[in-house]
Amino acid sequence: MIRLENVGLRYGMGPEVLRDISLNIPERSFQFLSGPSGTGKTTLLRLLFLSLKPTRGLITIFGKDRARITREELPLIRRRIGVVFQDFRLLDHLTTYENVALPLRVRGREEASYRNDVVDLLKWVGLGDRMHVLPPVLSGGEKQRAAIARALIEQPRILLADEPTGNVDPQLARRLLRLLIELNRMGTAVVIATHDIGLMDQVDARRLVLAGGRLDIYE
Structure with a gap:
């Protein structure tokens, strides 16, 4: 590749x-x-x-x-190409769900077309119960998993x-x-x-x- x-x-x-x-x-x-x-x-x-x-x-x-x-x-x-940065680069004013969905929102997709994919991906990385909290509340490991999920959302x-x-x-x-x-x-x-x-x-x-x-x- x-x-x-x-x-x-x-x-x-x-x-x-x-x-x-x-x-x-x-x-x-x-x-x-x-x-x-x-x-x-x-x-x-x-x-x-x-x-x-x-x-x-x-x-x-x-x-x-x-x-x-x-x-x-x-x-x-x-x-x-998905990228996970050292400093996570999560936006503190967006929830975990919104951070992961951001690349799709930027592309102009309607939420109805990707909501289930974002939820399933957050569950896969073990953040199913943390999707509606803001990054400052997350632990370092949770932030890392959120960053991985965001990198993977576009497959x-x-x-x-x-x-x-x-x-x-x-x-x-x-x-x-x-x-x-x-x-x-x-x-x-x-x-x-x-x-x-x-x-x-x-x-x-x-x-x-x-x-x-x-x-x-x-x-």
């Missing part, structure tokens, strides 16, 4: 943050992205989400050359998760990981950026390791 060939990225005139990155993310695949803090994991995810353009190299996504994707096409392609073909278990206890981290594994079994490709070695050891999955701006891949 996504292929990077000899991709490099730098900010302004500074040194390259990422160098000669070559990577193929197949459909239905599951991989961890790891490496020291500040090594570029979030930057790589932003490239995959198309919120950054590479300084050099080729990115192909869903068969399209990144350099040839127009401004009008970009939102349509991004709808096929993306790939999910990018940036440290999805970074702010929760080990028991909840395992629960979140099981959700992502189940999602992968249902057909969604998953990329999890994490520094948690114990979490990665729970799954037999490909590991992408960033260090010094370069990527090593361990199948």
Whole structure:
């Protein structure tokens, strides 16, 4: 679905943050992205989400050359990519239900056409009894599950998760990981950026390791 060939990225005139990155993310695949803090994991995810353009190299996504994707096409392609950010990015004045439904509301869909899907998804992530509360009332783990639900509401073909278990206890981290594994079994490709070695050891999955701006891949 996504292929990077000899991709490099730098900010302004500074040194390259990422160098000669070559990577193929197949459909239905599951991989961890790891490496020291500040090594570029979030930057790589932003490239995959198309919120950054590479300084050099080729990115192909869903068969399209990144350099040839127009401004009008970009939102349509991004709808096929779900993203879970480190800081959740929930809107405090909207309920859990409203936060998860927001991408569909922005597209102009009528609530009657998606209400059952949102309710079912919130139940699936274990928030069926928290859908009408505001984010400040939610625990860190509940906010994380709400963020995952929002990323999944448009049924993306790939999910990018940036440290999805970074702010929760080990028991909840395992629960979140099981959700992502189940999602992968249902057909969604998953990329999890994490520094948690114990979490990665729970799954037999490909590991992408960033260090010094370069990527090593361990199948």
